[in-house]
Every structure is written in structure tokens, then in C-alpha cells.
Amino acid sequence: MLHAAILIPFLLAVLVPLVKRFPRLHAGWAVLPVPTALFVYFLMQIRGVQSGENTVASVAWMPSLGINITLVLDGLSLLFALLITGMGALVVLYSIYYLEKRMESIRNFYMYLLMFMGAMLGVVLSDNLMVLYGFWELTSITSFLLIAFWHRRERSRYGALKSMLITVFGGLAMFAGFNLLYVMSGTYSIREITLQAGQLSLEPTFIPAMLLILLGAFTKSAQFPFHIWLPDAMEAPTPVSAYLHSATMVKAGLYLVARLSPVFSGQSEWFWLVSVCGLVTLLYGSFKAIKQTDLKAMLAFSTVSQLGLIMCLLGLGSASAFFSGTGESVFYAMATAAAVFHLINHAVFKGTLFMVVGIVDHETNTRDLRKLGGLMSLMPVTFSVALIGAFSMAGLPPFSGFLSKEMFFTAVLNIREMNVWSTQSWLLLFPVLAWTASVLTFVYSMILVFRTFTGKLQPEKLDKIPHEAPLGLLFSPVALVSLAVLFAFFPDLLSSSLIEPAVAAIQYGHLPPEESLHVSIHFWHGWTPEIFMTFGVIAAGTLLYRGYSRLRILDREWSGRDSLNRIYDLSIRVLEGGSARFTNRYMTGSNRHYLLYIFGFIIIALGSTLLGAQGITLGMADYAPVSMYEVAVVAVMLAAAFAVPFAKSRVNAILFTGAVGYMVTLLFVIFRAPDLALTQMIVETVSVILFLLCFKYLPKLKREKEKASFKWLNLIAAVGVGLTMTLIALAAMGSSPFAPISEFFLKESYSLAGGKNVVNVILVDFRGFDTLFEIMVLGIASLGIYALVHLRMESGRVPPAAKNKPAAYLFPLRSNDVILRTMSKVIVVIILTFSLYLFFAGHNHPGGGFIGALMTSAGLILMAISLGVDTVRTLLPVNYRILTAAGLLTAILTAAGSFAFGAPFLSHAFGHFDLPLLGDTELATAVLFDLGVYLAVIGVTMNIIFTIGGDE
Structure with missing residues (x-):
């Protein structure tokens, strides 16, 4: 639960x-x-x-x-x-x-x-x-x-x-x-x-x-x-x-x-840092609260102050660790009990006061103390709630804040008696500063309630005539402030039920095993120093409240922002300015420069590591003999790759790049890797279309307009990266001290994951995290492309080629070939059917969700090219961004579903089931994860294609 x-x-x-x-x-x-x-x-x-x-x-x-x-x-x-x-x-x-x-x-x-x-x-x-x-x-x-x-x-x-x-x-x-x-x-x-x-x-x-x-x-x-x-x-x-x-x-x-x-409480550093930081925060926050004219700003600094009080008590309570296991530890653990009690009280009175300020703002349209006053007669219930909440915050009887404030005074008085450090004289400052902060707390509590609700009403400064809030707004603050009264008269409701168990968890191991902490909270403990401190708070606080307007240090409005805020603002400006200047030095807008940065880093980092490592061998002797088919395929691949930088147009460069990809596909076929061959082939097909869509709106190549210049830096980077990656691949083959992990996958693929297609099992089970993050990255990229393109269109910065053109032009690859349009109706059905086969067969045969999705996308793209985008939209009214989200959600929920069975995230199960008509059938939960991949990849691919193609 x-x-x-x-x-x-x-x-x-x-x-x-x-x-x-x-x-x-x-x-x-x-x-x-x-x-x-x-x-x-x-x-x-x-x-x-x-x-x-x-x-x-x-x-x-x-x-x-x-x-x-x-x-x-x-x-x-x-x-x-x-x-x-x-x-x-x-x-x-x-x-x-x-x-x-x-x-x-x-x-x-x-x-x-x-x-x-x-x-x-x-x-x-x-x-x-x-x-x-x-x-x-x-x-x-x-x-x-x-x-x-x-x-x-x-x-x-x-x-x-x-x-x-x-x-x-x-x-x-x-x-x-x-x-x-x-x-x-x-x-x-x-x-x-x-x-x-x-x-x-x-x-x-x-x-x-x-x-x-x-x-x-x-x-x-x-x-x-x-x-x-x-x-x-x-x-x-x-x-x-x-x-x-x-x-x-x-x-x-x-x-x-x-x-x-x-x-940590056994460390003196912990005691001093927590208690002193809390005490300073208490004093500073209460001082700043008095100077505010906005009610919420006053409550903000009062929150800072009260948080400091609780933090200080937690620090003082940690002193029990220095007497761990003895009866004296209980003496200091009472500070922790005070912290817990005041934590509850703070939630009660501060939640009440925030709601009261919201009511005042709601009914007067202002939170400015200079415009408020005289609301007591118009809003009597709100005033009563504010009065109880403010008095509880000030630590006045008969409200629960008084009880926890008394416990706070007890804690700061007790800490003077601790004989652990030679700096015991410094402990005398705790009660002095705590009392001073309490006086200031009393003052801002009185300002909050009396400056708002008493005095003269100023209707000329208000946007509307205030009236009492409706019951719905009053119910929550009334319920909260009732707790301040209930906990005051019946504190034992909290003592044994909440405070003692919480203190036991905080003081774990520090209290003596034979002695349990018993928290007893009462209104009257006799004429103790704490009660005299409270009388002093009321007396000094009343004098300050009556005369604080004549004390410039307390009443003056703060002109501008204080030094800490100025430091923050200055730091942000310096960081933003410095990062902008630094970024502008290398973000030149040139893709060539960015690629040179990346390739240069690869060459230096990986190349130097490879040269400096010990025991590296290239392992050339363990390779199988090279056949003539492989030589021919590699020769064509190298020729096509060599032709890319010398192509006179982008279309030719695309064709040469595609030739390289298809030759890699052929190599996968020769090496008997059907999954990789299918994936590579479809990716190349979709990539060519994507390239054409992008290049349609780009200006002509520089070498299409003038004579190309040879760049030696490009040649060095290209040769350096190629040589580095080749040497790393050879070193990995020849110098690995471990047995190939492929043996584990081949052996355990079916027994652990219920699949015979090792490639797909790796994607959806053994390395499912990688696949999950990959489709997330793809989804983010596709949404980014969609946002950038449509932001540009909405701002009116449409590519010149697309201006004043019909909608069909926005998908520039649409064909008017009658034979293609006729045959594609049959071919698309075949492709989509084959893609479903690849999806369902992928766990045991070549295929899978990723390949099936790419095949489906290829079929949809063919339909868009031959029949038009409007036809695709009519036949398949799918929002591909929502489809991407549905795929991601399916994958995540499938991965998290293992929690219901007490298994780690992304654990899959499989088994044989006797199904009607189908008989004995093997089912695996990995197929559901694969379905998420399938939907996400289709959504990503088609969202990118249709967005760049202009599909609205």
C-alpha cells in the first residue's frame, strides 16, 4: 500500500x-x-x-x-x-x-x-x-x-x-x-x-x-x-x-x-552548523518580517524565521548523541521533541495565516498593509481566525504555539549546562538570541493581525468594498486554526501518537535501551525561567509594537533589494554573460566547425588513450579469409564514399551516400545478419527521403556556384577519425581480456528471455534500458523538429521555395507517375502486411518492433509520395505525436509492470498457453514492450517526415 x-x-x-x-x-x-x-x-x-x-x-x-x-x-x-x-x-x-x-x-x-x-x-x-x-x-x-x-x-x-x-x-x-x-x-x-x-x-x-x-x-x-x-x-x-x-x-x-x-549527530560540526545556522535564520527572518508591507512577504520571512527555529531545535537535540545510551541523553532529546511539536504547530498556524491572507487579497484585491485596516467589523470570522493564528505564532497562551515556544526556551536553557567543549561560554548566547528573536516574532505577529483588521478602514485605497468570505473559503482556515486550540488543551493527543514515535526515529540509538522517551506537555510548570522569558517577550514585544514606527531600523521600507539578492542577481548576470561570450566563440553557426570539434576530440582523446595503453595488440591473425564478394562490395562502398565530397550537387551526394548504405546492407547479407540487413536497408530508404525533404529548402552548394576549394583540415580530420576508429576496432578484437559476451547471449537467449532471435531479445530484454532511452530520445527529437518547424511557420519565416505554393507542394516528393500510383496501392498493402509479420515474428525469427516500425513507415511514405499527403491523412487519421506518446507509455508501463510481481524494472516473463484455435502458443511480455517500440518509432518517423514535408 x-x-x-x-x-x-x-x-x-x-x-x-x-x-x-x-x-x-x-x-x-x-x-x-x-x-x-x-x-x-x-x-x-x-x-x-x-x-x-x-x-x-x-x-x-x-x-x-x-x-x-x-x-x-x-x-x-x-x-x-x-x-x-x-x-x-x-x-x-x-x-x-x-x-x-x-x-x-x-x-x-x-x-x-x-x-x-x-x-x-x-x-x-x-x-x-x-x-x-x-x-x-x-x-x-x-x-x-x-x-x-x-x-x-x-x-x-x-x-x-x-x-x-x-x-x-x-x-x-x-x-x-x-x-x-x-x-x-x-x-x-x-x-x-x-x-x-x-x-x-x-x-x-x-x-x-x-x-x-x-x-x-x-x-x-x-x-x-x-x-x-x-x-x-x-x-x-x-x-x-x-x-x-x-x-x-x-x-x-x-x-x-x-x-x-x-x-551525523555524534559530530560537533553537525551540532554547531545545524543549531547556529537555525538560530541565525530565526533571528534574521524575524527581523526582516517586521520591515515588510506586503502580507505574503511578511509571512514569507516569518516562515524563514520559524524554519530556523525548528532547525535550531534539531541541532540542539543532536547533543543527546554526546551522552548516547545514558539517562542524560533523554534530557537533551527533549529539544528534538520540541522541534517535532513546533513543526506540527507551524504547519497549523502558518497554513491558517496564508489562507487568511489569501482571503484578504481575494476580498480587497490588495495585500499592502498601507492600504488595509478596519476589516475587523466587515470580516469578523476572518479576523478571529487570524487572531488565533497570529497569537499561536507569537507563542501566546492559550494556543499550541505557546507550548512549543516554552519547550524551545527549555531547550536553549538546557544547552548551557552541556559540558562537552571548552567553548561552553558561547552556549550562553543561545537563550539570549532565542529570546530576542521571540520578541521580534511577537512584533510581526501583532503587525500582521492588528494593522490589517483594526484601525480605520480606507475604502478609497481599495478596488472594492470588502465583505466576509464565503463558507467555502473559510472552512479550511477555520479547521486548521481549531487544531491550534485543540492541541493546546489536549497536547497529549500528539505526545504519544506522533511526537514520541517521531523522536524515537530521530534519536535512534542515542536513547538508553532500558528507558523510553516520555513526552509530557503541560500549560503550567510553575514559576520557571521559561515563563519569565515569555512574560519578557510579551512586555518587550508590546513596547516595540507600540513604538516600532518611530524606530527607523524597524519601520523603514527597504529601498531596492538587499545585498544577498543583489549577489544572486549579479551572479546570474555574470554567469549568463560569461557563458554567452564563451559560447559565441565556438558556436559559429558552421556545421563544419562543429564537426571538426567533435572529430578533433575523438582523435585526441581516443587516439592518445590507444597509444598510451599497455598490451594493445591488433589481432589480425584471427580473422576469417576475405572472399571476392566482400572485396567487390567494399570496393564499391569506398568508391561511393570517396565520391561524396566531390559531388557537384546535393542530389548526387545523397545518391552516393545511399550507395554506401546499401553496400553495408549487402555486407550484412553476406555475413548472415538478416536483422541488421533489414534495418540498414529501410533506414537508408527513409534517410534518402528525409535528406531530399531537407535539401529542398537549402540554398545551393557553394561548389555548385563557384569552383570548390580544397580544405586540408577536412582531409586530416577525415583520415584521423577513420584511422583511429579502425585501430580501436582492431584493438578491441585482439586485446580484450574477457570472453566475448556473445556466447552468453547465444546460450541464455531462450532460457532467460524466451526468444530465439538473439538480436531482438537483446533489444527488448537484456539491453531493454538502452532501447527505452533510445525511443525517448527519438521522441524528444521528433517533437523538437515539429516545434522548430511550426514556430518558424507561425513567425512567417517560411522558406522562399514554399511561399504561395499549394498544400501539395509542401510534400515535394509526390509523384504523378500513373504506374507508380497504381502499383503502390498493392505494394503498400504488401509492405504493411510484411511489417506486421516482422513485428510478430521478431522474438524468434528475423524482425522485431523496430524493424517492423521502419517497414510500416516506409509503406506510409510510399503512399504519401504516390497518392499524396491528404490521402494518407484521410485513410489513416492518426496524430503521430500522440502515437509516439502512446508508444512510450506502453513501453514504460510494460517495464514497470514487473513491480506488481516483485521483480526488478524491465523484467519479462514468458510461457506456453493453450489458446483456442491456435493450440499450444508461446507468449512473452516482451512483445508488449516491443509494441511500445513499434508505435513510438512509427510516430517518430512519420512525425519527422510529415513535419519537414509540410504536413499540417
Whole structure:
């Protein structure tokens, strides 16, 4: 079920476009059941996780590389899964009333949202580091799409790009750290790495791995100085901000730090980096939040601040590792409990406040504090929700934020007593800075609610008269803010069910085995230092709030962008300018130059390697004798190849090139390789047509207009490449220390893959990954060609030869030959029938999906040439781009179908079945994969041919 929990959002995302068939239905109603059902499912797992029964589900993916899709549901992953799905359900419900159902791209919004939800679930449930990384980067991509949803706005595009660049940069660093962990431990499994934590700490690459992983976590969770992407991400629609920037994406870095704490928390570097970075982020974010006049910008910096608070607590909680296995470790582990509790509270009050700001924006058309005020009487329910949310964020009683803030004060006070380093005096700064940041938090919380809802209404500055939001918009924030009250009066609802299991997962191995952590949360603990710190926060915060407008350092508007943003903008400009200048030096627009670069690199890199390698022999003695037929074919091939550069026209060059290809086909026939011969022959036929279509619109060759000049550099490159590749082929034949792999394929082709045609079995089974990626590349190339050609046509830059010409001219190879047009009707049927035979027979006889598709394409091209494109379109009304997508989808689903049987990706099965009429028949799932190849290649070939040929 865990795999299904991740897969279901992606599957529904694919189906969301079908909602278009029901124009009266808001797409959100079709999406809402998914996060709701997943939330209920994860709620049902609380009892099992609470009793210590962690759920583990694994599907083999690439077991030879140690990469399997292993999912683990423990206390930590369950907590995040509940946040992702619960907040997801409320945000989807909120968005139904916030976004118009007739709005352009509304279905795209829900597609991106579901994909992001699935990716986040993948991050928090994955036990394999490589799988976690894949989902991690997918969250960056989908968040980019969500932030840039209003893509016509320049600031939306800027914010989306900024967030993706910074988080992907950190993600790549994290990827390097994961690989260092694999090198040290020999496994990608987080559970297995955790068990080796003691030995890994002695490795020289342990600290570099830790630093790289922290870089990924800090960029994702907007820690100083990488926080600059978060305020600009507020250009996203408010439901996106409420989801990504309160409960999910920004907490991915916190999750990573918590998940890997058992591995790294015994290092002092980990304690100082995590706790100090979090504390600085807390202080800086709260200071910046006060200076904002835009409500979402204020919430953005308050999010930065609160993320820093949780990060600091995770760092302080790692101090328990220095007393691992003793009773004193429980004392410091309470900081981790505070982090978990505040993580929940932050999702509650920050999600509430984002939705409140969305309501204010929705009802007034502004988020500018200078235009707002006096909304309390017009929007009493919204005001009440905002008041509770802001008070909870400020850490005021009687709301749940007060309880976690008290636990935060306890943690920073406790850390002063730790006697591990000689720098103990520096630990005194933790409570001082934490208290200062809390005062600033109080101030911006009061500004947020009272500057918006109290004071004098300014209707002249508003586009419309505000009124209370409808029930649909209010339901989600009211439900969320009710939790802030519920968790305050009944904190034990969370203590034993969610907080303790999550802390046990984070503190794995550090708590004494005979003693379990018991989290007890109460409103009153007596007259403790923490309660006096809270009184001080309220008193100092009230004074600052009343007088902050007279303090220029707090109230002045920030003119321009701050230095960190300026550094980012300058870096982007320098990188873009430098790369443009560097690229312009070698991107001259000359194909000859590009080929010389490629060939020169081949000659230098491969040639020098070949000359410098030891024990290379050319193995000339092991070849079979050369027959006269082979000599004749090679002689014709060389003559045709030699004639190409001296051809006076492109048509002649095409004919000579085709002659070379057909001679290669004849060589395959002589060497008894029918699959290769068929493929080569059809490829040559289709290539000749493609060349003619392309050359039709190109200017004449230079040597067609004037005397050709001989270029020595071309001759050197040609001879050098030919000689290098010949020597490499001879060296491979004569110097390989291994037995030929062909023996394995010949021996195991039928027993392992159920096919007697070794070539086809290699394509669809043994090397199925290669084939899958190849058809993907072909599909991307064909779509690129289609986009470029039609972009040029839409911009009016049509080739001169095609201007003012009838549609039939756009396929310039159409023949008016009566005999060809008559005979092709019969020949095309024969070709298509033969192509189907090649497809179905390919697993045991010469043929296969690739060859069959090329043969089908050849038949369709013949039909287009003889009968015209319109006839082909009428007889076969196929969208070849959709056909390409259908082929790719068929191949991918067939490859992934093995997961249902617990087999690795792209595992095939075969067997004998007694079928009606056919009797005993052998069937193989590889045929389905081959069908995907067949459809994709037809789609790619015909899309390219008809696009370049002008088929609209």
C-alpha cells in the first residue's frame, strides 16, 4: 500500500485533463478525494507505528546497483505523510473556492499539485538515498511549475527560476554527499547506513559528506543565506504558498536533517552548523518580517524565521548523541521533541495565516498593509481566525504555539549546562538570541493581525468594498486554526501518537535501551525561567509594537533589494554573460566547425588513450579469409564514399551516400545478419527521403556556384577519425581480456528471455534500458523538429521555395507517375502486411518492433509520395505525436509492470498457453514492450517526415 500511496497522486495527475469533458465540474472536486483518502489511510497507521511496528515495503528496481524502491513508515515519515496529505486535502478544498473553475490552466494547477504531493510522499517514505534524491529533485521541478503558475507575470517566472536554481544547486551537492555515504558504507539504505554510523565517522570523507548533505537541506528549508528564494516564491497563488511554504516543501530540509541525525549527530560540526545556522535564520527572518508591507512577504520571512527555529531545535537535540545510551541523553532529546511539536504547530498556524491572507487579497484585491485596516467589523470570522493564528505564532497562551515556544526556551536553557567543549561560554548566547528573536516574532505577529483588521478602514485605497468570505473559503482556515486550540488543551493527543514515535526515529540509538522517551506537555510548570522569558517577550514585544514606527531600523521600507539578492542577481548576470561570450566563440553557426570539434576530440582523446595503453595488440591473425564478394562490395562502398565530397550537387551526394548504405546492407547479407540487413536497408530508404525533404529548402552548394576549394583540415580530420576508429576496432578484437559476451547471449537467449532471435531479445530484454532511452530520445527529437518547424511557420519565416505554393507542394516528393500510383496501392498493402509479420515474428525469427516500425513507415511514405499527403491523412487519421506518446507509455508501463510481481524494472516473463484455435502458443511480455517500440518509432518517423514535408 505504501507504493500505491505514492503512485496514486501521479496516476490521478495523468487523468486530471479528462475533467475537461465535464465543464460544470470544478477540477478540484475530482482531486480532493485523493489527499483525503491518503490522509485517512495514514491516520489508520498511527496505532501500529505507536506500538513500534514500522512498515517496510520494497520493490526491486536496479538491485545490481543497490537501488530498490524501499519505503519505510516509521514515526518520522508518518508525521510528514500526515502533514502532506492532511494539508493537501485542506488546500485543495480551499483552492476550489479561491480559483475560478473557468480559469485558464486550472487543470494544470491540479496536475502540478498532485505530482508535487506524490514527490513529497516519495521523499519522506524512501529508505534508499538515490530514490529519495529522485523525488527530492521532482519536488523542485513541480514547485517551479506551481510558483510560475501565473507565468505571464515576470515576477512569477523570476521567483520560480530562483527557487529552482537554489534548491537544485543544493540538491546536486546533496547527491554528491549521498554518493560519498555509499562509498563509505557500501549501501544506499538509510537504515543500513544508520547501523554503521559509528564506523563511518572514522572515514576521511565523512565530514565532506555531511557538509554536502547539509547544503542540500539548508537550501531546501530556506536557511540563511539561502533563504532568498522563499520571499520571491510568494508570487505563487495563495493555495500554493499555503501548501508548499507552510507544511511541505520547505520542511523537506528539516526532514532530511532529522532523518540523518542518527548518522551525523555524534559530530560537533553537525551540532554547531545545524543549531547556529537555525538560530541565525530565526533571528534574521524575524527581523526582516517586521520591515515588510506586503502580507505574503511578511509571512514569507516569518516562515524563514520559524524554519530556523525548528532547525535550531534539531541541532540542539543532536547533543543527546554526546551522552548516547545514558539517562542524560533523554534530557537533551527533549529539544528534538520540541522541534517535532513546533513543526506540527507551524504547519497549523502558518497554513491558517496564508489562507487568511489569501482571503484578504481575494476580498480587497490588495495585500499592502498601507492600504488595509478596519476589516475587523466587515470580516469578523476572518479576523478571529487570524487572531488565533497570529497569537499561536507569537507563542501566546492559550494556543499550541505557546507550548512549543516554552519547550524551545527549555531547550536553549538546557544547552548551557552541556559540558562537552571548552567553548561552553558561547552556549550562553543561545537563550539570549532565542529570546530576542521571540520578541521580534511577537512584533510581526501583532503587525500582521492588528494593522490589517483594526484601525480605520480606507475604502478609497481599495478596488472594492470588502465583505466576509464565503463558507467555502473559510472552512479550511477555520479547521486548521481549531487544531491550534485543540492541541493546546489536549497536547497529549500528539505526545504519544506522533511526537514520541517521531523522536524515537530521530534519536535512534542515542536513547538508553532500558528507558523510553516520555513526552509530557503541560500549560503550567510553575514559576520557571521559561515563563519569565515569555512574560519578557510579551512586555518587550508590546513596547516595540507600540513604538516600532518611530524606530527607523524597524519601520523603514527597504529601498531596492538587499545585498544577498543583489549577489544572486549579479551572479546570474555574470554567469549568463560569461557563458554567452564563451559560447559565441565556438558556436559559429558552421556545421563544419562543429564537426571538426567533435572529430578533433575523438582523435585526441581516443587516439592518445590507444597509444598510451599497455598490451594493445591488433589481432589480425584471427580473422576469417576475405572472399571476392566482400572485396567487390567494399570496393564499391569506398568508391561511393570517396565520391561524396566531390559531388557537384546535393542530389548526387545523397545518391552516393545511399550507395554506401546499401553496400553495408549487402555486407550484412553476406555475413548472415538478416536483422541488421533489414534495418540498414529501410533506414537508408527513409534517410534518402528525409535528406531530399531537407535539401529542398537549402540554398545551393557553394561548389555548385563557384569552383570548390580544397580544405586540408577536412582531409586530416577525415583520415584521423577513420584511422583511429579502425585501430580501436582492431584493438578491441585482439586485446580484450574477457570472453566475448556473445556466447552468453547465444546460450541464455531462450532460457532467460524466451526468444530465439538473439538480436531482438537483446533489444527488448537484456539491453531493454538502452532501447527505452533510445525511443525517448527519438521522441524528444521528433517533437523538437515539429516545434522548430511550426514556430518558424507561425513567425512567417517560411522558406522562399514554399511561399504561395499549394498544400501539395509542401510534400515535394509526390509523384504523378500513373504506374507508380497504381502499383503502390498493392505494394503498400504488401509492405504493411510484411511489417506486421516482422513485428510478430521478431522474438524468434528475423524482425522485431523496430524493424517492423521502419517497414510500416516506409509503406506510409510510399503512399504519401504516390497518392499524396491528404490521402494518407484521410485513410489513416492518426496524430503521430500522440502515437509516439502512446508508444512510450506502453513501453514504460510494460517495464514497470514487473513491480506488481516483485521483480526488478524491465523484467519479462514468458510461457506456453493453450489458446483456442491456435493450440499450444508461446507468449512473452516482451512483445508488449516491443509494441511500445513499434508505435513510438512509427510516430517518430512519420512525425519527422510529415513535419519537414509540410504536413499540417
